[in-house]
Amino acid sequence: MMGDFPNHLFEDNRKRLAEFGFRPLAAGDFPTDWAAMWEKLKADFACFRDGGPAYKALPADQRAAAQRYMERRLVADRRLIACERCHGEMLRQGMDNELVELYAAARESYEEAVEAFGAAREKLEALLDA
Amino acid sequence: MKTYDKGDVLPEDYKELLLNLMAFQADSEYAGAQRVAENHQYAPRPEEAYRLSKKVMEEMGHGYYVWNLMRDLGVDVDARIAELAAHPDNPDPKKVKVINGFRKENWSTFFHRWEDVALFSTVVTPAAVAFLGQYRECSYLPWARVNVRIHKEEYGHLAFGVWASKRCLEFGGDEARDYMESRIPVFMQMGLGFYGRPSAGQGKSEMFDKYFDYGIKVKKPEELQQEYLEILESRLTGELGFKVPEGVEADYDMRIGYEADEESAA
Numbered sequence: 001m002m003g004d005f006p007n008h009l010f011e012d013n014r015k016r017l018a019e020f021g022f023r024p025l026a027a028g029d030f031p032t033d034w035a036a037m038w039e040k041l042k043a044d045f046a047c048f049r050d051g052g053p054a055y056k057a058l059p060a061d062q063r064a065a066a067q068r069y070m071e072r073r074l075v076a077d078r079r080l081i082a083c084e085r086c087h088g089e090m091l092r093q094g095m096d097n098e099l100v101e102l103y104a105a106a107r108e109s110y111e112e113a114v115e116a117f118g119a120a121r122e123k124l125e126a127l128l129d130a
Numbered sequence: 131m132k133t134y135d136k137g138d139v140l141p142e143d144y145k146e147l148l149l150n151l152m153a154f155q156a157d158s159e160y161a162g163a164q165r166v167a168e169n170h171q172y173a174p175r176p177e178e179a180y181r182l183s184k185k186v187m188e189e190m191g192h193g194y195y196v197w198n199l200m201r202d203l204g205v206d207v208d209a210r211i212a213e214l215a216a217h218p219d220n221p222d223p224k225k226v227k228v229i230n231g232f233r234k235e236n237w238s239t240f241f242h243r244w245e246d247v248a249l250f251s252t253v254v255t256p257a258a259v260a261f262l263g264q265y266r267e268c269s270y271l272p273w274a275r276v277n278v279r280i281h282k283e284e285y286g287h288l289a290f291g292v293w294a295s296k297r298c299l300e301f302g303g304d305e306a307r308d309y310m311e312s313r314i315p316v317f318m319q320m321g322l323g324f325y326g327r328p329s330a331g332q333g334k335s336e337m338f339d340k341y342f343d344y345g346i347k348v349k350k351p352e353e354l355q356q357e358y359l360e361i362l363e364s365r366l367t368g369e370l371g372f373k374v375p376e377g378v379e380a381d382y383d384m385r386i387g388y389e390a391d392e393e394s395a396a
Contacts, residue, residue, distance in 0.1 A: 008218050009167045013186055016170035016179045044176045046300050076180060083187050090194070091215055094208045100198045107187045114184040118177055 010084050022077050030074075037070045044121055047128050062127050069120035076113035082106040131345040135271045136202060144344050145203065147337075148270050150227070151346060152200050155262075157210060157226040160193035164218045165237045172244040178297065181290055182247070188283050195276045202272070230383055231320060240317070245298050245310050251291025252370070253317035256361035257324035259284045260354045269345030288361070292369050299370070314366070315375045321358055322380035325351040355380075 014022060021040035023031075031037070038055035042048045058066060086103040093099065134140055140148070167186045173179035197207040213225040219234045230236055240246060262284055265277035298306045327335045329342070329350040341347040349357075359374070366372045 009164050009186070009190075009215075012167040012170050013183050016173050017183060020176040020179055041176050043174075049301060073176070073180070080183065080187075087190065091211060095194070095197060095201060095211065097198065100194050103194055104191060107191050110187055111184050114180045117180055121177055 010087070013080075017077075017080075021073070022080075024081055025074065025078055034067055034070055037073075038066060041070065041073070045125055045128060047125075062124065065120070065124040065127050069117070069124050072113065072117040072120040076110065076117050079106065079110040079113045083110050131269050131348075133269045133271055133345070140203075140270075144346075147340060147344060148273070148346055149200065149203060149205065151341070152196055152273060153205075153210075154227045154229060155265075156193045156196035156200060156207070157214065157221075158229045158232050159189050159196065160211070160214050161218075161221070161226075161228040161232040163187075163189035163193065164214070165232055165234065168234075168238070169241055169247045172241065172247050174244050174301070175297075178244065178294060181294070185251075185287060185290060188286070192280050192283070195280065196273070199272050199276060240320075243309075244294075245302070245306055246313060246317075248291055248294035248298050249310055249313055249317050251287050252295050252365055253291075253314055253362065254321045254324070255284060255288045255291055256365065257321040257354075257358045259288055259361060260357035261325050263357075264347060264349040264354065267348045288365065292365050295370050311372060314372060315378045318362070318375065318378045319381040321362065322355060322378060323382040324358070325354040327382055328352060 019040070021037050025031070035055040042052040045052065055063065055066060083103065083106045086099065086106050090099050090103065134144075163186045166182060166189060170179060170182055173182055193211075197205075197210065201207045210226050214221050214228075221228060240250070259281065262277055263281045266274050266281055268274050268277075295310065298310065302309075326338065329335065329338050329352065335351075338347065338351070342350070363374050366374055
């Protein structure tokens with residue numbers, strides 16, 4: 001999928017996200033490999049800057065919050081793909097009002113997902129700091 | 131001030147000036163998204179990468195919104211998107227109007243680590259907030275309405291910069307603070323030069339009076355610079371504990387006042 005883009009913009013975008021566990025998800029995919037995902041995400045927390053525990057070693061309440069944080073990330077990943085598709089269609093078909101509106105809706109939805117991902121990180125951080 | 135809405139017949143010289151500024155905005159927003167995407171290489175943590183990705187999508191959207199208005203005025207915007215998508219590193223200046231600061235050869239010299247990315251949004255973006263904010267009151271009403279939305283999102287980018295800077299300090303401590311302090315003047319030069327040359331005196335912009343008389347630009351560079359400094363000080367000093375450095379000179383060569391092809395009257 002990485003080579004399918006009409007320009008470099010999304011490749012640059014995705015390359016770094018992939019290092020933190022992003023992967024293009026097909027409809028119906030619902031990854032649950034939380035422990036592996038956690039290893040790529042725990043650097044987000046200042047208290048784990050020198051490492052941090054494995055997912056399974058977290059106390060139950062923190063583990064539940066960590067799973068919600070990772071679920072938020074998966075939502076964002078799905079919505080990113082919707083933005084990319086709109087952009088690709090604009091290049092292929094040419095711009096029109098409908099495509100611009102579709103892009104605007106996809107983009108707003110993605111932005112909400114990223115905000116929710118950030119909010120979930122803050123919730124977990126509050127538990128870790130408590 | 132005479133205003134025009136969608137479908138109104140525009141005087142030829144007004145239309146030419148309007149499209150010049152709209153083209154600079156739209157092409158540069160998209161090129162800016164490409165530059166921001168390149169900065170992903172510096173994102174040190176997941177949330178930083180995701181928030182930067184969100185910014186890329188917003189900047190692209192700004193380009194689409196303004197291009198869509200240009201399409202209504204008879205411009206072949208598909209050719210512009212195709213040029214930028216096919217040649218992100220060096221788009222043909224005869225086909226698109228990208229501000230100097232968003233050309234890869236200039237942009238890439240400013241970024242060495244994530245702290246630079248955070249500072250760009252903290253120190254340069256206030257200039258975009260002030261500059262683009264004036265278009266909300268311009269004489270071409272469809273463009274004014276689109277810029278209400280864009281202006282709101284530029285404020286969001288400023289919030290991203292402050293958030294990212296706080297995280298740099300949280301994770302990087304004194305070393306990060308010292309580095310950022312040394313880099314603030316570099317980005318401030320760009321911010322100060324954002325609006326183009328002064329409206330009067332030696333070195334004044336030849337084009338400014340025309341834009342101003344038509345109500346396409348509604349604020350003088352001096353007013354915008356004052357707005358910029360007020361926003362900058364509130365973020366830099368109020369929220370992050372840095373000082374606004376004194377004696378920093380504007381860098382007009384990197385300006386994004388959308389008049390990069392004009393000659394100064396000096």
